[in-house]
Amino acid sequence: MRDHSIFAGLSLDDLSTLNIQVRDITVPAGHTLYLEGDHARHAYTLRHGAVKLVKTLADGRSQIVRLLGHGDLLGFAGMVETQYPYTAISLTETQLCQLNLADLIAAALRLPHIYQAISQRWFTALRQAENRIVELGAKKAEERLATFLCQWCNTYPTNSDVPFPLTRQDMGEFLGLSTEHVSRMMAAFKRHHLITEHKNLLHIPDREKLIHHACTTGAC
Amino acid sequence: MRDHSIFAGLSLDDLSTLNIQVRDITVPAGHTLYLEGDHARHAYTLRHGAVKLVKTLADGRSQIVRLLGHGDLLGFAGMVETQYPYTAISLTETQLCQLNLADLIAAALRLPHIYQAISQRWFTALRQAENRIVELGAKKAEERLATFLCQWCNTYPTNSDVPFPLTRQDMGEFLGLSTEHVSRMMAAFKRHHLITEHKNLLHIPDREKLIHHACTTGAC
DNA sequence: CGAGGAATTGAGATACATCAACTTGCGTGG
DNA sequence: CCACGCAAGTTGATGTATCTCAATTCCTCG
Numbered sequence: 001m002r003d004h005s006i007f008a009g010l011s012l013d014d015l016s017t018l019n020i021q022v023r024d025i026t027v028p029a030g031h032t033l034y035l036e037g038d039h040a041r042h043a044y045t046l047r048h049g050a051v052k053l054v055k056t057l058a059d060g061r062s063q064i065v066r067l068l069g070h071g072d073l074l075g076f077a078g079m080v081e082t083q084y085p086y087t088a089i090s091l092t093e094t095q096l097c098q099l100n101l102a103d104l105i106a107a108a109l110r111l112p113h114i115y116q117a118i119s120q121r122w123f124t125a126l127r128q129a130e131n132r133i134v135e136l137g138a139k140k141a142e143e144r145l146a147t148f149l150c151q152w153c154n155t156y157p158t159n160s161d162v163p164f165p166l167t168r169q170d171m172g173e174f175l176g177l178s179t180e181h182v183s184r185m186m187a188a189f190k191r192h193h194l195i196t197e198h199k200n201l202l203h204i205p206d207r208e209k210l211i212h213h214a215c216t217t218g219a220c
Numbered sequence: 221m222r223d224h225s226i227f228a229g230l231s232l233d234d235l236s237t238l239n240i241q242v243r244d245i246t247v248p249a250g251h252t253l254y255l256e257g258d259h260a261r262h263a264y265t266l267r268h269g270a271v272k273l274v275k276t277l278a279d280g281r282s283q284i285v286r287l288l289g290h291g292d293l294l295g296f297a298g299m300v301e302t303q304y305p306y307t308a309i310s311l312t313e314t315q316l317c318q319l320n321l322a323d324l325i326a327a328a329l330r331l332p333h334i335y336q337a338i339s340q341r342w343f344t345a346l347r348q349a350e351n352r353i354v355e356l357g358a359k360k361a362e363e364r365l366a367t368f369l370c371q372w373c374n375t376y377p378t379n380s381d382v383p384f385p386l387t388r389q390d391m392g393e394f395l396g397l398s399t400e401h402v403s404r405m406m407a408a409f410k411r412h413h414l415i416t417e418h419k420n421l422l423h424i425p426d427r428e429k430l431i432h433h434a435c436t437t438g439a440c
Numbered sequence: 441c442g443a444g445g446a447a448t449t450g451a452g453a454t455a456c457a458t459c460a461a462c463t464t465g466c467g468t469g470g
Numbered sequence: 471c472c473a474c475g476c477a478a479g480t481t482g483a484t485g486t487a488t489c490t491c492a493a494t495t496c497c498t499c500g
Contacts, residue, residue, distance in 0.1 A: 055354050063358040065350045080343055085350075112332055119339035123300055126342055129349035130285045130305075134275050136356035137396030138283040141488070168447065176357030178489055183448060199497095361456070388479065398457050403480060447496065454489075463480070470473085 005045060005071070005117075018107045021100035026093065029165070033074070033088040033096075040078030042098050046070060049094025050165055053086040054173070064174040066125070067091075069155055073121055079105055091165040136176050144175045145185050146214035149195065150207045164202035189213075225265060225291070225337075238327045241320035246313065249385070253294070253308040253316075260298030262318050266290060269314025270385055273306040274393070284394040286345070287311075289375055293341050299325055311385040356396050364395045365405050366434035369415065370427045384422035409433075 024047075027033065033044065036055065050069050056062040065086050068074055074088055078101045108114040135144050148171070156162040168186070172179040189195045194210045196203045204210055244267075247253065253264065256275065270289050276282040285306050288294055294308055298321045328334040355364050368391070376382040388406070392399040409415045414430045416423045424430055 055350075055358075057354075057358060061358045063354045065353055077343075077347075080340075085347065115336070115339070119335070119342065120300075122339065122342045122346055123297075126346040126349060127297075127305065129346060129353060130275075132353050133285055133349060133356060134277075134283045136353060137393075138275075138277060138281045167445095173357075179446090180448085180490080181488060183446095187448070387477095399478090400458080400480085401456060403478095407480075441500105443498100443500090445496105445498090447494100449494075450492090452490085452492105454487100456485105456487080458485070459483090461480105461482085463478100465478080466476095468474085468476105470471105 018103075018111070020103040020107050023098045024095065025098050026095045027090050029090055029092050029094075031090045031094070033090065034084050036084055036087045038084050040075060040082060040084050041101055043073065043075040043078055043101050043104055044088075044096040044098055046072045046074065047095040047097060049096075050091040051094060052089050052091055052170065052174075054089060055086050062173055063176070064170065066129070067174065073118070075101070076118055076121070079108070079118070091170070092163070141175070141177055141181060142185055142214040143211075144177070145171070145182065146189075146194075146210050148175060149189075149202065149204060150211060153202065153204055153207070161198075161201040161203045164197070164200055238323075238331070240323040240327050243318045244315065245318050246315045247310050249310055249312050249314075251310045251314070253310065254304050256304055256307045258304050260295060260302060260304050261321055263293065263295040263298055263321050263324055264308075264316040264318055266292045266294065267315040267317060269316075270311040271314060272309050272311055272390065272394075274309060275306050282393055283396070284390065286349070287394065293338070295321070296338055296341070299328070299338070311390070312383070361395070361397050361401060362405055362434040363431075364397070365391070365402065366409075366414075366430050368395060369409075369422065369424060370431060373422065373424055373427070381418075381421040381423045384417070384420055 033051065034040075034042075046068050048070060050067065051072075051074060052064050053066040053068065053074065054062050055065050075084065077085055104114075108118070135147065139147075152164065153159070153162050166174070168179045168182045171177075171182045175182065186195070186197070189210065190197065192213060193205070194213055196205075253271065254260075254262075266288050268290060270287065271292075271294060272284045273286040273288065273294065274282050275285050295304065297305055324334075328338070355367065359367075372384065373379070373382050386394070388399045388402045391397075391402045395402065406415070406417070409430065410417065412433060413425070414433055416425075
């Protein structure tokens with residue numbers, strides 16, 4: 001894990017002198033790690049599992065801002081702001097590494113490597129967020145769903161069945177669609193043998209075909 | 221300008237030893253600064269005017285990813301990637317400061333201040349992008365338009381008439397709506413005296429009222 | 441086996457897009 | 471200076487993608 005983490009490139013000596021209070025934790029599915037608006041005390045690196053970052057509007061509508069998986073960071077906004085901007089909820093049983101934010105900030109001041117690694121992540125997160133703006137703003141529902149499913153599968157090296165812990169509601173909140181509409185489109189994809197789903201395992205036989213179908217039946 | 225720029229906090233000595241090739245340029249409205257996919261040679265800081273960053277899909281649909289104004293940065297992705305990710309087009313006559321990217325990268329290696337300042341901008345851009353994800357994913361057209369207009373006006377200190385150089389098509393491409401629908405909603409807002417518009421000058425008498433109207437007539 | 445949340449399916453409503461006609465504004469050239 | 475022409479804006483009629491509400495079925499877990 002160390003080579004992909006924000007501590008990559010640091011010597012063991014450096015690591016031992018960091019003095020960051022660290023705790024490995026495991027939480028069940030559906031666990032709320034922190035709430036939007038909470039005072040930020042911890043940052044986390046995600047070892048195993050999946051987490052959603054959710055923003056809930058005053059009237060109850062909610063939007064999944066980001067989905068996190070193996071190796072992703074969360075809560076690091078606490079290095080810049082005092083409050084967590086979104087609510088973080090685990091989608092599966094999840095193992096995380098919990099870092100004390102105050103210690104982390106102190107360490108980052110001494111070792112610019114750390115700050116640079118985190119900045120790098122912010123940049124890639126920005127690029128992904130902008131991608132999502134294009135998806136949400138310019139594409140139709142079928143296209144959004146199809147590209148989302150493909151991207152989800154791309155995060156797994158294997159091209160066979162991949163874990164898929166999202167509910168239809170989660171997908172809807174991620175894609176800006178109603179759960180019913182997501183359900184219908186998933187059924188349609190299955191009917192056309194573009195995807196299969198068994199017990200939270202998703203499989204896409206031919207991603208090209210899925211994308212192509214979504215683009216042609218829709219309006220492009 | 222220096223105090224808000226990425227070179228803020230540097231001594232004059234530092235600045236003089238940077239050796240970054242810099243050029244002040246002025247471009248007319250509608251000028252393409254660079255194209256998505258172009259090899260990134262320059263970064264820009266925006267002195268005066270407005271610029272849109274556009275992503276165009278294969279079939280011609282296009283989405284405005286970000287709108288930039290006084291003090292914003294563009295093209296700095298070239299510090300991480302070799303190609304510009306989006307097309308940059310000026311909305312008004314615009315004055316920019318053009319920086320040679322290779323020089324800038326070299327300078328940033330020597331002076332971490334610069335890199336940190338840019339990272340900071342990436343972080344705020346990320347936060348804004350995530351806000352837009354919520355807007356596009358969870359809100360209805362009227363709400364999106366209303367909050368967009370308010371946010372646009374908020375970037376100007378004065379609360380009277382503010383310059384508004386966007387066409388209805390621009391607004392549509394920013395908000396993920398058709399130009400006709402934007403036009404209709406703008407007309408409706410005017411009919412209800414929630415906004416006024418004369419010759420590219422926009423005025424919102426009461427922002428609270430505008431937002432409230434958009435929320436109640438819509439569905440929240 | 442029973443209960444409760446998730447998923448599915450259907451029917452109907454609606455928000456928004458699309459297409460097309462028309463107007464307005466404005467720079468350009470005769 | 472007027473007439474032309476084009477791009478942006480407006481408006482209307484119609485189509486459709488997506489939402490909403492409601493009923494039913496399917497899993498999963500205790």
